[in-house]
């Protein structure tokens with residue numbers, strides 16, 4: 109245990125907090141750093157500031173070992189750590205498709221000032237290709253230890269909702285390095301993970317940066333592909349649900365990320381494909397990923413089309429109609445509402461004059477803050493009370509398990525739009541519901 113490097117994790121959001129907690133549980137001494145003193149205090153007192161299944165229990169466990177603490181002090185982190193992970197966000201810029209690197213630059217700068225001995229800085233954030241090379245220069249110019257500080261890139265592939273499993277036992281690890289020493293440091297820092305036989309791909313910095321955006325672009329493309337097929341199904345009377353199942357039997361295609369519906373949202377896929385397109389254009393190879401604009405376009409159309417279905421079910425006008433919106437988070441098992449398709453649809457309907465009431469098992473607080481114009485219910489059933497139409501927007505298990513008769517007893521009309529293909533159409537229709545789903549007759 110003694111030859112294990114001491115770790116710091118800069119940025120304690122979904123990615124960083126999970127990484128810090130899991131590494132401490134796996135036996136490392138870890139200091140988590142965040143510029144938000146509120147977050148630091150919460151984490152130190154054993155409270156995870158966001159919803160992630162399994163993480164609160166692990167935080168308690170990690171704090172009990174005495175190996176984990178959180179601070180807002182970069183000097184503390186610089187003095188403590190041998191390997192420093194950068195886990196801050198890279199959201200989309202307000203007025204451009206490009207990634208906003210303010211937080212990455214600030215984190216690296218604040219840390220580098222306090223690096224007075226040999227250390228490895230490891231980027232985990234999703235960044236435009238070429239960022240790592242720039243940051244390596246920046247660190248060298250700022251750090252008192254100069255050339256003694258190296259930079260590596262270790263993209264993170266964790267999914268919200270499965271963050272603990274994805275961190276403890278990832279499908280693969282990518283180590284973007286420029287020296288054998290950096291690779292050795294990373295191997296030590298991930299020894300318990302690698303001991304489980306997790307494959308490692310060692311690359312240069314730019315390949316490591318690209319793996320991440322290439323993976324997310326591929327996933328987005330797969331989702332939009334099946335949703336494009338849904339558009340064709342809609343005008344031909346074919347059933348995209350059956351189509352997807354039939355495609356999935358081909359092992360070369362596979363069924364994962366081939367679920368049709370309202371499409372992708374969240375803090376990653378949408379902004380990553382936009383930033384990638386923008387970066388490729390800067391590099392003069394925009395044509396190579398020009399199709400990602402179409403992927404984005406297909407994805408946006410799903411939201412508009414879901415709104416259309418609700419309007420159609422209401423007889424062509426939603427003004428004054430009561431719409432029960434089930435779901436706010438961008439996907440189940442998360443309280444994350446960044447670019448959430450559910451809230452986009454709910455807000456659009458409200459903008460058309462509908463009286464929209466939203467319910468989500470985890471994302472209510474976040475939704476209320478960002479969408480104060482919407483109504484909010486106490487439960488799925490309470491939300492559906494007197495509804496003219498119910499629209500399922502996030503496929504939480506508790507929504508899948510709703511009994512159509514129980515819900516039908518409280519609504520004004522038995523009309524439902526299944527935005528996520530989460531319900532058994534025959535069962536709902538059998539209970540007298542007018543059931544509509546994108547790409548299904």
Ligand code: UGA
Nearest residue numbers: 264265266267268331365366367371372373374376438439
């Ligand atoms: C995604 C990637 O899956 C992770 O590998 C990556 O690490 C992460 O982004 C990131 O860049 O940090 P995440 O955003 O947590 O993870 O969510 P996903 O599970 O990928 O789902 C993204 C969206 O696609 C959700 O809105 C989901 O509802 C939608 N989706 C997913 C579909 O519409 N259809 C599908 O078949 C699958």
